[in-house]
Amino acid sequence: xxxxxxxxxxxxxxxxxxxxxxxxxxxxxxxxxxxxxxxxxxxxxxxxxxxxxxxxxxxxxxxxxxxxxxxxxxxxxxxxxxxxxxxxxxxxxxxxxxxxxxxxxxxxxxxxxxxxxxxxxxxxxxxxxxxxxxxxxxxxxxxxxxxxxxxxxxx
Numbered sequence: 272x273x274x275x276x277x278x279x280x281x282x283x284x285x286x287x288x289x290x291x292x293x294x295x296x297x298x299x300x301x302x303x304x305x306x307x308x309x310x311x312x313x314x315x316x317x318x319x320x321x322x323x324x325x326x327x328x329x330x331x332x333x334x335x336x337x338x339x340x341x342x343x344x345x346x347x348x349x350x351x352x353x354x355x356x357x358x359x360x361x362x363x364x365x366x367x368x369x370x371x372x373x374x375x376x377x378x379x380x381x382x383x384x385x386x387x388x389x390x391x392x393x394x395x396x397x398x399x400x401x402x403x404x405x406x407x408x409x410x411x412x413x414x415x416x417x418x419x420x421x422x423x424x425x426x
Contacts, residue, residue: 309333309412312358316414319356319388327351329416336363336409342401350420353401354390357382359411366404369393377402382411392420 272280316331323329328344357365359382368377380389393399403413 309410312412313414315386316356316358316412319358319386320354320414320416323416323418325418327417327419329414331412331414332403333410333412334365334403334405336405336407338405338409340403340413342399342403342415344399344401344417345397346395346399346417347419348396350392350394351399352390352392352418352420353399353415354388354418355380355413355415356386356388357411357413358386359383359409362406362408363411364406364408365411365413366406368402368404369400377404 313331313333320329327346330342332340334340355367357363357380361383363382364379365382366377366379378389378391399417401415405411
């Protein structure tokens with residue numbers, strides 16, 4: 272066998288080892304953990320904070336444990352109601368705050384069990400910045416809606 276034959280055998284052997292190693296690598300990978308029912312949680316969040324013709328903006332996001340998400344919206348000046356809910360697995364929580372991350376303690380909310388929407392009013396000068404931080408358990412589905420607050424009958 273000449274040099275050319277030995278080279279072919281060497282390259283074929285290396286290719287066979289590479290192919291076998293690749294198959295082993297893929298088959299030996301741990302199975303992905305089953306994802307919670309994100310679709311079911313999304314449906315629940317959308318039922319609890321439904322689309323409304325009076326809303327200025329809404330959104331639904333899926334967030335992993337320990338993650339942070341920022342919502343920025345350009346709106347007219349005035350008072351708005353921020354309605355929000357989170358739905359997730361056991362012990363999951365979120366913290367909603369306004370402004371820069373870490374500048375206020377925000378409002379904590381449980382995402383498991385009998386979840387109900389929460390709301391707060393905020394006066395805006397044209398821009399809303401809302402920060403959502405997920406606790407150590409996740410993922411969670413977070414849904415929000417921004418509604419213009421209507422003046423009350425007394426003032």
